Amino acid sequence: MNEVTVRAYGPLNDFLPAHRRRVSWPHLVDDHPSVKDLIERFGIPHPEIDLILVNGVSVSFDYIVQSGDRIAAFPRFMMFDIGRLTRVRPRPLEPIRFVADVHLGKLARHLRLAGLDTAYRADADDAALADLAVREGRILLTRDVGLLMRRSVTHGYFVRTTRAHGQLVEVLRRYGPLDLQPFSRCLRCNARLRQVPKSAVDGVLLPRTRRHYEQFEMCTGCGRVYWKGSHWKRLKAAVDAACGEAERPEG
Structure with a gap:
């Protein structure tokens, strides 16, 4: 068996039992896992990880764990740009959905x-x-x-x-x-809303709504009608x- 040392930082500790939070711990490995698979064995999902250092060197998820490795997993850095250092962060999605x-x-x-x-x-x-x-x-x-x-x-x-x-x-x-x-956006189906004249939706309005409101929007997907009511x-x-x-x- 090979022994490695593991530590998680910041919010990644949310996934660990109390005795492993904010401390390094030894772990015996009897196979040859990737560093991604090893870290996930402890309950930390890989999309939450922004940087992995093995013996102080940035590695990718595919790195094969070796005996004696000191493995450190880091979450997203809010105050620092580590884009040139990390080898695990995927390309950002644009636009954000x-x-x-x-x-x-x-x-x-x-x-x-x-x-x-x-x-x-x-x-x-x-x-x-x-x-x-x-x-x-x-x-x-x-x-x-x-x-x-x-x-x-x-x-x-x-x-x-x-x-x-x-x-x-x-x-x-x-x-x-x-x-x-x-x-x-429509709360029911997520499609975008568009402004429509009152005459276009008059047939579906309740009498009270028809009396008190003049501006309406309609979902471009499911046709639901919206207005700025009391809510x-x-x-x-x-x-x-x-x-x-x-x-x-x-x-």
Whole structure:
């Protein structure tokens, strides 16, 4: 057997048991794994990793672990540009678009509310989610570590927070600054909205809505009609609050 030493830094410790957080630990290896596979054995999904140093040298996920290696895994650096150093970071996706797993329906709605292109299907299985992320160049948002560990997934993030507002703040902070266009997407199907004359939607309006509102938008996908009703100010306040929280430093 070969012995190596492993350490994870920053938020990568969220995936480890308490006794392995923020410390180095020895590990016996009886095969010849890649450094990606070895690190994932401890529960750390590879899309969360931005840099791996082995004996102080930056390596790729394909590096084969050797006896005596000292392995250090780092998360995304918020304050430093390590683009010329890292050998594991994939090419950034442009524009930024998301796909949310089946447990993040409320987050998907909040992201759409903020104007972010977010795919979501309540009946999608893991294979379909991973395939969509790769095929359409989307960042996979999930609460499922196993899904994030799928080899085909290159861009993904494990959402730590459990409440939808906090999840929105977390994603905005992680991927910001973003060019947000709130209320530009359909909350039901994610397609863009377009302004329409009142006469175009008059037939589907309730009498009270018809009396009190003049400006309307329609989804270009499913045809749902939107207007700035009594709920609009509350939703706008929620988006503004999330954006403000995301801009403030954590802690």
